[in-house]
Amino acid sequence: MSTEEPPVPELFEEVIGQPRAVAQLRAAARRPVHAYLLHGPSGSGKRAAARGLAAALLCPQGGCGVCNTCRRALAGTHPDLVLVERTGAALSVADAQTIVTRAQRRPFEASRQVLMVADVHLARDSIPALLKTVEEPPPSTVFVLLADDLPPTLATVVSRCLQVPFDAVPVAAVVAWLVDHGVDPEHAGTVARASGGSLDRARLLVSDDGFVARQHQWRSVPTRLDGTGAAAAAVSSELLAAADDALAPLRQQHAEELLALADQADAVGAKGVPGRKQVEEGHKRQERRWRTDDLRFGLATLAEVYRDRLVAAVEADDGSHSSGSAAGGRRAVRRAEAIDEASAALSRNPNESLLMDALMVELSGMLD
Numbered sequence: 001m002s003t004e005e006p007p008v009p010e011l012f013e014e015v016i017g018q019p020r021a022v023a024q025l026r027a028a029a030r031r032p033v034h035a036y037l038l039h040g041p042s043g044s045g046k047r048a049a050a051r052g053l054a055a056a057l058l059c060p061q062g063g064c065g066v067c068n069t070c071r072r073a074l075a076g077t078h079p080d081l082v083l084v085e086r087t088g089a090a091l092s093v094a095d096a097q098t099i100v101t102r103a104q105r106r107p108f109e110a111s112r113q114v115l116m117v118a119d120v121h122l123a124r125d126s127i128p129a130l131l132k133t134v135e136e137p138p139p140s141t142v143f144v145l146l147a148d149d150l151p152p153t154l155a156t157v158v159s160r161c162l163q164v165p166f167d168a169v170p171v172a173a174v175v176a177w178l179v180d181h182g183v184d185p186e187h188a189g190t191v192a193r194a195s196g197g198s199l200d201r202a203r204l205l206v207s208d209d210g211f212v213a214r215q216h217q218w219r220s221v222p223t224r225l226d227g228t229g230a231a232a233a234a235v236s237s238e239l240l241a242a243a244d245d246a247l248a249p250l251r252q253q254h255a256e257e258l259l260a261l262a263d264q265a266d267a268v269g270a271k272g273v274p275g276r277k278q279v280e281e282g283h284k285r286q287e288r289r290w291r292t293d294d295l296r297f298g299l300a301t302l303a304e305v306y307r308d309r310l311v312a313a314v315e316a317d318d319g320s321h322s323s324g325s326a327a328g329g330r331r332a333v334r335r336a337e338a339i340d341e342a343s344a345a346l347s348r349n350p351n352e353s354l355l356m357d358a359l360m361v362e363l364s365g366m367l368d
């Protein structure tokens with residue numbers, strides 16, 4: 001427990017499970033630099049952290065957390081906190097031009113302005129323009145760049161900024177956050193383990209009615225496999241169909257995002273959304289990743305069922321070393337291992353239905 005830190009929890013209270021980043025931001029706010037780069041996986045709290053940092057930089061008291069300036073900065077409504085979001089799939093040259101123009105503007109109220117730029121990892125052609133303005137901003141402009149990862153092309157930009165790394169949010173922190181928001185602790189635990197350390201994903205899963213149903217479906221697999229190939233094939237295709245259904249909330253979000261882009265385009269009289277195809281490709285990539293994560297979590301749930309059986313077999317063994325329970329234990333170990341292997345294979349972009357069919361056949365005991 002540090003006693004030197006001033007008690008300003010209000011600035012970063014929405015940043016969950018990132019003590020290292022928060023400590024770094026607090027120190028950085030006391031000695032401001034002209035450019036910060038907050039980087040880490042999506043859903044790890046970078047935007048909330050950037051708003052907290054902006055409050056510290058704009059507030060006349062250095063981030064009291066309670067004044068009007070702090071409150072508006074934290075809400076993202078302060079006129080000297082400017083958020084620049086990409087208008088298409090990548091952070092384009094036109095977006096960089098917007099950033100350069102905004103950077104030259106004088107602050108409205110505060111002694112400086114904070115220019116927050118989202119998705120800097122998606123900058124390509126715009127990197128030279130971005131680099132130039134980040135290198136030499138007007139003295140009253142502070143950059144807070146946000147990136148999900150740091151591609152090598154970004155190296156020069158990265159080197160001009162104070163870097164603040166974010167990690168995936170630890171499961172325990174996601175659980176605590178969900179429980180704080182009124183989610184039942186048991187459900188919170190399941191959602192947190194499936195969230196992959198992303199609060200955004202946890203937020204979507206918690207309101208996804210299908211999530212609990214999918215959990216039951218995975219847990220019931222061993223009782224549904226009756227040793228026939230027909231049952232194995234049926235279970236495999238149902239699980240894959242359920243993984244498709246799992247995408248519904250994300251697809252909904254993506255559809256809304258496209259609608260908003262279309263409205264924006266309408267408002268400026270553009271013919272269609274600029275870079276629509278790339279936006280859609282980005283959505284597809286995210287949906288594939290989400291689907292793989294969902295399958296992987298389902299497989300982990302299933303492996304847990306077999307590990308529970310192993311524990312039961314060991315307990316039933318009870319020193320009598322009956323051959324039945326020992327064989328059952330060995331089988332459960334083999335099944336759990338086969339599931340872990342299938343889960344690892346998912347990252348190698350396999351034919352999913354072949355992979356799942358083969359796994360279900362193996363779990364059916366047809367190969368024993």
Ligand SMILES: [Zn+2]
Nearest residue numbers: 059064067070
């Ligand atoms: Zn304040």
